[in-house]
Amino acid sequence: MNNFNLIDQPWIPIRWLNSATDNPTLVSLHDAFTRAHEIADLDCLPHERIALTRLLVCIAHAALGIPEDAEDWLDIDFGHDLQSTAPSYLQREDIHPHFNLLGDGPRFLQSRAKFSSTDVGYPLSKISFHLSSGNNPKLLDHWGEDPRPWTEPSAALTLLCLQNFFVGGSMASKVKGNGPALKSLQMILLGENLAQTILKNCLDSETLRSSGNGLGSPSWEGQADTQLLSRLSPTPCDLWLTDDLSRILIEQGTQQPECPAYRDPYATIEPIKDKDDRLLRAKPGQGIWRDLHLLTNLNKAQGQNAALNLQAFNERKEIGENTPLWVGELIKAKDAKIEDATESTFTVPHKLFSDEGRHLYASGIEHCDAISKKLYGAIKFYGTTLSQEKPPIAEGQKHYWHTLDQEHRKLIAMSATPENYLTQIGSEHADDPWTLSVRQAARQAYDAVCPRTTPRQIQAYTAGIKPLLRALFPKEKPPKGAKPQSTQANLNL
Known part of the structure; x- marks a missing residue:
């Protein structure tokens, strides 16, 4: 059986900066870092972009560490050796096996400890948010009850998205808690290439501590915790894929605290008058641009409500004349179902970050x-x-x-x-x-x-x-004592 290691095997959908036809549309984690300066961007659905970006940032921090503050970031030239340090980290003997998708040993974001040979589990299509399964019809997907053919790359991406956006419901009602990327608009700073995008979304210790949290360790380095790196490589569910990729077993994993107990680094705080602050969320049927002034709030006097990655980016004095932002969310309905996915890309002028x-x-x-x-x-x-x-x-x-x-x-x-x-x-x-x-x-x-x-x-x-x-066409109120003038609106009938 092929273990399909995600470090060595291609599974991440990307777009290249050049138009050469010999470049593959999928890359491995190793190539995603070693060729990051040649890759223009990820090429995937909104929730897949969020999950993949969080994973790449997690690996970058695990390999490079975290600067103390904005000045330390500049002093040590954080990220200058991203293309060599991250692949070296992934090839370590204690790290590499944990990125196997299949096999009897450690697996990527999976654990078999709670499962027996009699467990049936659920069809893999049931955990894919954009596919129909059972009584979950989709407009552009009409697959029946027959088992779907799955490939290792699509199964790996689906598993990563489930751990980030787990929503519970009848499929796993015994699992408490949601995925850490759920229930908030996620902001991603975009660079000219994938390397810049990864580094722009990294944090420093000072910014991270301001939210009351620490760096922690990725879930594949040992026992998962509730700090940053475990949230970026989340395991809210204990999962196990069957060897033929047809079904998946689900049990309770590491439950992650939600706002206000923990602030997600890519979420924006929405201040509510006379109420506790909450995470800014997408509104179905409403364009994200209508909340852009909330997403760009860097005013410390008003609580500095912007996402932590934007705060750290601002402290490094890297906000230029125009800043590209990607904002999106996988929208959860009240009945523990996924309602929609939304995304927008903005080129934000510098003055929009000012009062x-x-x-x-x-x-x-x-x-x-x-x-x-x-x-x-x-x-x-x-x-x-x-x-x-x-x-x-x-x-x-x-x-x-x-x-x-x-x-x-x-x-x-x-x-x-x-x-x-x-x-x-x-x-x-x-x-x-x-x-x-x-x-x-x-x-x-x-x-x-x-x-x-x-x-x-x-x-x-x-x-x-x-x-x-x-x-x-409002009319200004005349000064006190002035005689009103008679006007008639042009109705253009």
């Missing part, structure tokens, strides 16, 4: 949220006037936000030069790109779902749009 840039960005989000509520009321009033049982509110909201999803880069660009926009977004005299985009999106959404071809429809359209226009 001025974030304030402008936040005011832009507040404005489009306020207009969304006015659009809701306008469409509802239109429907009520026509005695509609169900006004097309949902359709209008979808149209509005879909338009702004395509325009949100204008708001990011504005935050790069907040000093150029002295007039408040959405105010009477505002003519900035974001105010104009919000006005256009609201009018187009209202027009799309509120037809005006009959006299009754025209009457309802006019009645509904008046409050919307007053919100889109």
Whole structure:
């Protein structure tokens, strides 16, 4: 039986910097480090990117150690020998066997201690979040009850993702706790190549201690703990793959504490007024860009809520004119099922990490949220006037936000030069790109779902749009004692 060692065998999907056709689409852990400067990026699904990045950072820290602080990072040139030190670490006699996917000896993120020969387990497809299995249908997957053919690379990646995102439920109701990467938006700093991406997401001791945690040891070096490296190589489940890759056995593993007991290094804290802070999460059906000002909060006076990797990156003075960020999450529903996966990539200007840039960005989000509520009321009033049982509110909201999803880069660009926009977004005299985009999106959404071809429809359209226009084109209150001037909105009927 082939043990399929993950250090030597290709299983990590990547994209190369050059376009040469002889470069493989899968690489081993050894090649992922030795050729890291030639690899552009990982090439995988959102949850796979999170799990793989956490593993690569874990190996980097295990091989290189951890700098004491930002100055120490620069003094020792942390990571200059990543391409040689990490592969040497992986080839150590006490490390290499622990990356076998199969075999009778130690296995990668697996343990057989709690299983007997009579245990049946579950089909391997049942732990793959994007595949259908049993009563878990998928839109793009229609495989029946017949066993699926599995390859070692896909089985290894599926196993790694399960340990990072274990969600429990009927499959393993006896296992308590979730995977450490679950229930939070995960931020990954992107570099020009895979080597830079790995190093940008490494931490220093000072930043790590600020969250009340230590480095610890990877799970393959001994007994798993609840510190950083064990969370990056998690074993919330004791797993064992059958030799034919058809089934997997599951038992209780090392339960990892969750927020607020432990703060995940790639998660952002979302401050809630008069409540305990919580991890920022993706909202189904809502673009991640609407929370970008929370993701970039590096203000110590406000609790420095940004992810720890971004804090450490900032302390090293490496934030440049533009910083590429990847943000994504595997979204868990309330019934212990995976609901969706979401991801976004941003090129964040330097000023968006400052109070001025974030304030402008936040005011832009507040404005489009306020207009969304006015659009809701306008469409509802239109429907009520026509005695509609169900006004097309949902359709209008979808149209509005879909338009702004395509325009949100204008708001990011504005935050790069907040000093150029002295007039408040959405105010009477505002003519900035974001105010104009919000006005256009609201009018187009209202027009799309509120037809005006009959006299009754025209009457309802006019009645509904008046409050919307007053919100889109507000008038400043005149000084006390001044006589109001009569104005009439242009309805563009």
